[in-house]
Each structure stands twice: as C-alpha cells, then as structure tokens.
Amino acid sequence: MAATGAILVVDDDPAICVVVGEALRRQGYRVKTAASIRERSALLESFSPDVLITDVMLPDGDGLDGIAEILERRPALSIIILSAQNTLNTAIRATEKGAFEYLPKPFDLNELTRAVSDALGSGKGADEEAPDAGLPHDGLPLVGRSPAMQEVYRTIARVLSNDLSILVLGESGTGKELVAEAIHSLGQRRTKPFVPINMAAIPRELIEAELFGYEKGAFTGAHARTAGKFEQAQGGTLFLDEIGDMPMEAQTRLLRVLQSGEVTTVGGSKSVKVNVRIIAATNKDLPKLIEDNRFRQDLYYRLNVVPIALPALRERREDVILLARHFLDRAAQEGLPRKSLSDDAAQLLMAYHWPGNVRELQNLMQRLAVLSRENMITADMLRNSLPLEAVPADYAAPGDLLGQAVREWAKRQLGIGLTQPNRNLHDDLLAVVEPILFQETLASVDGNQIRAAGLLGINRNTLRKKLTDYGLDPLQLRIAE
Template sequence: MRASGAILVVDDDPAICVVVGEALRRQGHKVKTAASIRERAALMDSFSPDVLITDVMLPDGDGLDGVADILERNPDLNVIILSAQNTLNTAIRATEKGAFEYLPKPFDLNELTRAVSDALGTRAAAEGADDQGDLPHDGLPLVGRSPAMQEVYRTIARVLSNDLSILVLGESGTGKELVAEAIHSLGKRRTKPFIAINMAAIPRELIEAELFGYEKGAFTGAHARTAGKFEKAQGGTLFLDEIGDMPMEAQTRLLRVLQSGEVTTVGGSKPVRVNVRIIAATNKHLPQLIEDGRFRQDLYYRLNVVPIALPPLRERREDVILLARHFLERAAQDGLPRKALADDAAQLLMAWHWPGNVRELQNMMQRLSVLSRENVITADILRHMLPIEHGPADTIAPTDQLVHAVRDWAKRQLGIGITRPQRALHDDLLAVVEPVLLEEVLSSVDGNQIRAAGLLGINRNTLRKKLTDYGLDPLQLRMGD
C-alpha cells in the first residue's frame, strides 16, 4: 500500500509547480504550491505538509535559508531540495541543512516522485506503520532531464488546464504517443477515455468509418451501428497518430467535425455532439505536404494551435543512460532478469546514432535483459550482441567519426602511443579538440550561449565553465570577427 501525504511544492516557475503538482496528485497526494519564501512560511503553518519540495533560488531569497529552523519545528518533515545551481557546494549545503534529498535541475519527474515516495516511506516507518510494505511507483510516461525535454515538460504544463489542439512533431520512435498520454493523464480529462488511432495502420477506405462510426448496412460487413473513435473518446482525448497519412477526403470530414463539434456516422444523417480534445502527431513535414497538395492548410491550422517538437535521441544524449537504466529496470519489473549497465557500455551507448530513437533503445535494453547471460552488461557484451561498430556508415555518430580521426592525428602529431592509458589519451584529445569545437559552435551562432549549449547537448552552466577553463570570450566569437 502506498503512503500518501501532504506535499508543499515551492518554486517560482509556474510550469514546474503545475507538472510536479499534477504528477503527485495523480499518485493520491494532497499538494499545495508556493512561489516564494513568504508564501512557503504561510503554508507551513496552515497546510502542515509531510514533505517540502523547495527550489533554492526564490524571488525573495535563498530557499535553503530557514530549512534548518523548519525541520527543528517539524521533526517529522522531510525536505527535498531542487536547484539549477548544480554545484558541489549546493549539495553540501542541502545536506548540512538536513535535507532528505537533493535533486539538481533539470530533474527527472520519475526521480522526484520516487524521492517523495521514499520520504513518505521513511516517515511511515518512523511512526511504526509496518503495513506499508514496498512503496510502488507508477512510472510517469516521459523520462529525461535534458534541456530539450525540459522545454517539452514546460509546454505540457501550459496546456494541461485548457483544451487547445496540440500537434506533436518528431521522428519515429521519439515518444509522440507518450506525450499525448502525459497530457491526458495529467490534465483535467484524465478520468475520461484516452483513444488513439494510427492513420498509417488503417486501410484508407476504412478511416472514416473508424473515426466517425457507421450505421448498419452502410457498407458490406456493417451488420450493426458502430460508434467511431470520436464517440468512444467522449469527454476525453482523441490521439490522431500519423496525421500526415490521412487521405484528403477524410481530412475534409475531420475539419468539418472540428469546426462544428458534431459527428455524423458513415451512412447516417443525424449528427452526434462530441466533446473531445484533439492531439495529433506526425513524423512528416506538413508544410511540405500542403505545398504538394496532400494536406489541407486549414486543417493544419486547426491542429497546430500548440506545437510540441520532440527532439531525436541523438540530440538529447544526456538522457541516453537515464533511459537505458529506466528500461532495464522496467524489464526487471516485468519479470525479466535484472541487469546493470557498466560504465564502458554506457559510453558505447552514448556514441550510437540512434536512428530508431527511444523505441530502438527500449528494444535494445529488452533484448539485453533476455539474451545476456551476465548480470552486468559490459561494452564487450554490447559489441558482441549488437555490432555497433559495424553498423551502416550513415548511422555512426559524427562525434564518433571525429574522435577516431583526431585520435589518429594525435598519435602522429603529439606522439601519443597506443599503449598509454585510455584515460590519458582521452584527456589529451579533449584538450586539443574541445576548445576548437567550442569556438566553431559559438561563432556559428554569433556568440549566443543558449543556442550553442543546445547544439552541443550541454546546459548553459557547463558551457560557461568550459569557456572559463579554456579562456574563451563568447563576445569575441562572432561571425566574421
């Protein structure tokens, strides 16, 4: 049985408050939010939380200030600290103040909800509640702490309280349906149906019948009136996957439904009023389809009210290992042998181009859970079972090609022998390549550090530290300078 409790979330970012609050409420917790130290103080007295989640940087001061006094007055309270200042000093301060857990921003929502469950489990154990048992965790559908995914989370947070149409864009395997599921399960329609339909998986002549339903005798095989996906999703969410594959005639009818809010079955004449939220998704470039005459421009505008662009996995490499371990854990929960990931295997996974994105990574982890005889997956096991180094040339990561080329150059120019320790070789190569790479990227974006960090797949604080370490001035790294 899960321990539920009262949670106070303190952050001046409304998006974080919404996402964290809704995720915790879905697990049965009572949640209140505050945006400042003053609001936190007021709610500590009136709400009496079991767990306090607080940011460090708040509009009226340091969120760590006063935590020790709060814990002294509330000895059963557990505090979870969040901070975008991902420094050792912040972690030490959080520990010294008596925090139960410290999570750097951007944080993973699953990790935060697990920390809350652990905090409540600790409190229950202290109270002698021996009926709690293991605290199960309902995994949230999205995993990732990269800047690109944090932007996705922020957009999701902004659409939870409204019914605007959403268009999810991204390559195959990036998790577009998971985004739709997250919006539904965290939003106000979560108690109603979530219905998904894949346009590419249904014969063209049956799409209208599947979407809008049909009457008895409407076509051969129609033996009784059958409700379509719109009616089945009444009050909930209808997810239209692969919308770019929808035939033009079905697009016309869909547009009419979106405009009128009424559905008429195939072979029927009496319209049925429907109330559904529309989330569409595609891996195609719809503006090009419009130009080619294969997609209606007016339908595009109806669907693309709020676009959410999912990055490919190769552009969010900091999430690869987090996802890999998440999928190994999920496989173990599903009854497959439990496996761990060695550091050298993790480095090999980071170098892969991931043409199949998150879906490819999930399938790979499932295969390793079943086929690997060892409990720890090493790089040798990974190479043996999945010959990454012998993959197609166009699927080898550009970074991997660069490292191989520079390694050969370094051996010739710097006299680095192949017998030197791998760590030393890596450090020597990094010292040569990294400052040049930073200069080129910053120059290409006219010194814009935010854009440069995004292109490099690192956060802005990490970029700033590297610039300081190498003595680089971003103001001087501009096009044409």
C-alpha cells in the same frame, strides 16, 4: 530606458545570486537575494518584490512549498522557478503552483532576463487558473533532461488547463504517443477515455467508419451500429496518430466534425454531439503535403494550435544513458534479469546515431536484458546487436582514447621524472587537459559561463578563475555563426 521593478532572487548558490542579481541590476531593477525559505519569507514582507525568482532545492525545504499561499496573499506577484531537477514533474508542479515561468538549470541568463521582463510587462499571469492540485505524477512516461526536452515539458505544463488542439511533430520512434498520454493523464480530462487511432494502420476505405462509427447495413460486414473513435472518446482525448497519412476525403469530413462538434455515422442521418480534446501527431512535413495538395491547409491550422516538436534522439544525446538505464530498470521491474551498463557500453550508446530513436533504444535494452548472460552489458555486446555499418570495428570509446593518451603521456613524463624528481605531474597533466576541456565546453554553449560551469560540474567562480589562470577569453570561444 532603464527597466523598473523589484526582484527577489532566492538560491543557496552565492554565485547564481551574484550573477543573476548583477545582470538584473544592469537592466535597472532593484534586486535583493536570499539563500533559504526563511530569508525569502522575511524579504517578501520587507522588500515587497514584483517578481520572485526562486530555486526548488533550498537548504531548509522545497522552494515550491508555500508558493500557492504566497500568491493568495500577493496575487500580483510573478514567480519564476529555477531547478536542476529537470523533469516533467518539476515543470508541472511549478505550473500547478501558479508559477509564471519555469527555467531548468543550467539556464540561459538572457532567457531569464527576458522572463523577468515578460512577467513585469504581462500585468501578471500567475493568477490565471492552474490545473488542479494533486495530479498523478508517479510513473510519468517521458524521460529526459536535455534542453530540448525541457522545452517539451514546459509546453505540456502550459496546456494542461485548457482544451486547445495540439499537433505533436517528430520522427518515428521519438515518443509522440507518450506526449499525448502525458497531456491526457495529467490534464483535466484524465478521468475520461484516452482513445488512440493510427491513420497509417487502417485501410483508406475504413478510416471514416473507424473515426465516426457506422450504422447496421452501411457496408458489407456492418452487422450492428458501432460507435466510432469520437464517440468512444466522449469527454476525453482523441489521439490522431500519423495524421499526415489521412486520405483527403476523410480530412474534409474530419474538419467538418471539428468545426461543428457533431458526428454523423457512416450510413446514418442523425448527428451526435461530441466533446473531445484533439491531439494529432505526424512524422511528415505537413506544409510540404499542403503544397502537394495532399493535406488540407484549413485542417492543418485547426490542428496546429499548439505545436510540440519532439527532438530526435541523436539531437539529445545527453539523454541516451538516462533512457537506457530507465529501460533496463523497467525491464527488471517486469521480471527480467537486472542489467547494468559498462562505461565503454555507455560511450558506444552515445556515439551511435539512433535512426529508430527512443523506440530503437528501448527495444535494444529489452533484448539485451533477455539475451545477455552477464549482469554487465559491454561494448562488445552492443557491437553484436547494433548495425555493423554504424559501429566500426576499430571504434574506440572516447574514454578509452583519453585513457590511452594519458597512459602514454604518463610513461613519457615518468621517464623524464627520473632525472627531474621534483616535478608535479598532477598539475602538469591538468595544465594540458583543463584548457582543452574548458575551450570545448565553452564553445559548445556559445561562451555561456553559467551553462559551461553546469556541464563541467564546477562553481562558476571556479571556472572564471581557471579561465583567467589559463589566459582564456570566453568571448573568443563562441561558436562561429
């Protein structure tokens, strides 16, 4: 059965308008396209769409400007934001403005069509209450533009206007506390305290006293009544880090506090009402701990209302150089010498497996900012700073290998060229390199031409023509299941 509904697609890239428009028309939707804010405004009146899909960067301004006013006039309209500015800031701005969905570029076409279907089937989600405007977006602690981080950004944006419990999952060093800080500092409790507590860093016998407070004389050394972390976080956010290391007896009392919203100090008899948002984090496999009777299942369900899974750095390698330069810039802002990365150093950073994740990368950049005498950080410097077993002595960066291959190819072809002076070496080289590059790129994105074109930095129409010229079939370049 064909879908029904009117869709307005706004993007200054004609290829995106054509591809998205055709995909939606095949679903049965009525579609019109625009390339600017001015054209968008005119079609909103004359076409009266049910869903607006709009880019952020448009020729005549910011595509997010005016969205709130549009929704005031047309509260039934669902808005889907597209953006190549894949930052947490953009995701939050889109949510604040009342967008139904935010999709980073390069986006998956199937995901976009599903978002349109959801928007039309939801009866409208954009008129729900959004977070207050004017949130402090500068200096956000999270950095990354990989698809995995985009999903993290979207989830954060969706939980800012509510107080649901959140469980942040990820390996040590992935930035779980940064996620908690971002949710607090951007959410509706940002004017109240953010109180972190690390369960793994506190002796088992003192965890309850730290969390719930204690009365004078409750135990040796308790010389005065002391408020616990729950009371200290009153009205704000309590971050329970390494929750998987919490003793079972403390878990039982924590569950009781979460259910009742009241805290009783150790050695006390009166309860104190507390109003805090709970964000927990762990690098442990909690379902496995539940199986082993080391973690309460009911507490797990209480904490895991909204899970946020942080990827390991090796799973978001496209963010490594962005993060490294971010840490070097921050080090310079803190008074350390300003450093930059050489191309071979950048390739080596991408090749390393980062067992310590983002924290390891941050520490390495800070160390090199202090200790390296040169302004440029090279691969040789990194070899001396990273574990030897992780960086083979004969390692050659991919850029070096490609350069060597091109150099040898050119020497051979130039030798031939002495007897064949009319050869076009430039086109000959492209005919060798481009098909391989296109094949590998398309295979990495399961044949998705929009994502491949984004990774290659070329227009999709150009990619399509190149594939035809080289006789490549994108349907045959999908990764085998």
